[in-house]
Amino acid sequence: MNINNSQFLSNMQIQEALLSGNNYSKSNVNNIPSKGQSFGDILKQKVEDNRSEVRFSKHAMQRLENRNISLTEGQMNRLNEGLKQANIKGIKESLVLVDELAFIVNVPNSTVITAMNQNSDDDKVFTNIDGAVIA
Numbered sequence: 498m499n500i501n502n503s504q505f506l507s508n509m510q511i512q513e514a515l516l517s518g519n520n521y522s523k524s525n526v527n528n529i530p531s532k533g534q535s536f537g538d539i540l541k542q543k544v545e546d547n548r549s550e551v552r553f554s555k556h557a558m559q560r561l562e563n564r565n566i567s568l569t570e571g572q573m574n575r576l577n578e579g580l581k582q583a584n585i586k587g588i589k590e591s592l593v594l595v596d597e598l599a600f601i602v603n604v605p606n607s608t609v610i611t612a613m614n615q616n617s618d619d620d621k622v623f624t625n626i627d628g629a630v631i632a
Contacts, residue, residue: 597616599615
């Protein structure tokens with residue numbers, strides 16, 4: 498969140514005004530938001546926005562590279578949608594299936610932990626998940 502050019506006064510500006518005994522000028526008062534979202538509401542929205550985009554752990558990135566897995570934009574969108582659905586259902590560790598790809602996702606952190614392709618020779622057993630989404 499960029500607050501450098503916002504309408505909010507910094508703590509330093511308020512502190513300087515109070516210590517110097519200066520009252521807020523009309524222009525400063527106009528910079529204080531009187532209506533709209535509270536700080537808590539804005540923070541909550543930003544946290545939700547960040548959760549809506551899936552991230553990949555270092556381990557998952559290595560798996561994608563080692564297994565020659567690349568995702569199209571459409572597959573990424575479906576993976577993100579799977580993450581949202583898992584979050585709505587209260588799943589913490591989810592298997593998300595997108596086409597022939599399987600992803601283990603830590604839902605609260607919006608992070609792909611590992612990824613594999615159905616054509617992989619690796620073991621196809623998934624443990625420590627509490628839900629699955631076909632996206």
